[in-house]
Amino acid sequence: MNIVGLDHFTIRTPKLAETAAFFQDVLGLKQGWRPRFGFPGYWLYVAEKPVLHLVEVGSRALDAYLGESAAQFGSGRVDHLSFRGTDLAQMQQHLCRQKCEFRERIVPEIGEHQLFIEDPNGITVEMIFPYARDNAVVGVAMERLAIQPEDEV
Structure with missing residues (x-):
């Protein structure tokens, strides 16, 4: 396969400034160069x-x-x-300081601690962090998923 990772995603929004501010303030994306397409928009960078x-x-x-x-x-x-x-505790603290409600799920079978938030358009945004036994749930706890081994599926 030629796919090596996520390139970008596009959100169409009537709340352009609010959406840009959300992704910059909450996730730390940075506004950068964007071609002059003839319609309003932003490109946000990692x-x-x-x-x-x-x-x-x-x-x-x-x-x-x-x-x-x-x-x-x-x-x-x-x-x-x-x-x-890469730093679960730092993001949890940041979301709390931003007064951004979030849900969390721990999935040790696949080594993940997941956080879920919604942007101003109602789009769900997931953030995945490495699982560790001492990870704390700070947001709203979600039901733990039962991951089945491949031979049981």
Whole structure:
């Protein structure tokens, strides 16, 4: 297969500034260079890579470029966006300081501690951190998943 990882995702939003601020303030993405497409938007970066493209709905130029979209709110056909993180406790504290409600699930069978939040558009954002026995649940605890070994599926 040629797929090596997530390149970027695009969110169409009527809340462009609020959505950009959310991803910058809560997840630490940085606004960077963006081609001049003729419709409002932002490219948000992790390191040197633009991973999130935000575009403002309601522009004929946008519809001409990307095509019309029937999705008005929420994740539409996309279930969630997922990022990997390295410091669970730091992110938990950051989310609490931001007064950002979040849900958590520990999945030791696959070595993950998951945090879930929603952006201003109702899109679910998952953050995955390494599982450790001393990880604390600070947000709303979610039901633990029962992961079955492949030979039992």
